[in-house]
Amino acid sequence: MATLTTVDRDAPLGEILAHLHRDGGVIVQDLLSEEARLAIIDDLAGAMEVIEPGSKSGLEQWELFHGRETIRFCGLAARSRAFVEHALLEPVFRAVTDHELLGGCTSYWLNTGQVMAVGPGETAQYLHRDEGNWPEAINAEQELTISCMFALSEFTQANGATVVVPGTHKLPPGVTRGYEVIDDDVAYAEMSAGAGLIYSGKVIHGAGANITDQLRYGVHVSFVAGWLRPEEASPLQVDRVCAAGLPEEARRLLGWSSYHSEGGGRTWLVDFEDAADLFG
């Protein structure tokens, strides 16, 4: 079986990047303090109680992808201040994202902040590359998206730890869904509660099967180049009133600001001005 490296949260950025570039993913210990982890769990507890597992798009491929026993929901910045302060703005993940994405854009924004709670009896998700969301934009040399799976509970091979195929971020570009799992190739992102798996948009991965009777509770945060349309329509969930109460940087990441390309292009404007000006 392949493995992923686990590093301390105060490891030098260069070391974290070296593992990410070699394997396509790296586990960082203690990205969330115990207090932060419990605060996020507490904020999301009400939603976790009422949201049924599985998604209801009516599209079989997506329902399968989302997992029939997996609880998923978004709009986390509107549901949890602790999510904003400790996951969305987590500094180690942000430093990695700056390094990986800013070569291909002048700013990035939230792709999705999503609970991914794999329930007992869930089967393994089919393996995929996250950048497959934007097939028209894929470029072998440049990352479009970077993700972090924050472990709100311990992740183990048995309870559905993310399956990663190390090194596959170096495969040629292409929309890869349903990559065949070869046991020797795969690593299970086993990590303690509070740790995070930071991974490339190019690496082949997916949620594992859960053969335990406990939930594998993860929160996924991903960022995407500012000139691409994110998976989650954040400003439609985190409305203007809610956004006004958030830190400026969080608002920017959630789409309450505009994109300025290097060549002078400006997009996502409000009456030709930067959307951030709405907040004075």
Ligand SMILES: O=C(O)CCC(=O)C(=O)O
């Ligand atoms: O839940 C996981 O471990 C990964 C899920 C995933 O890759 C996805 O849904 O895009």
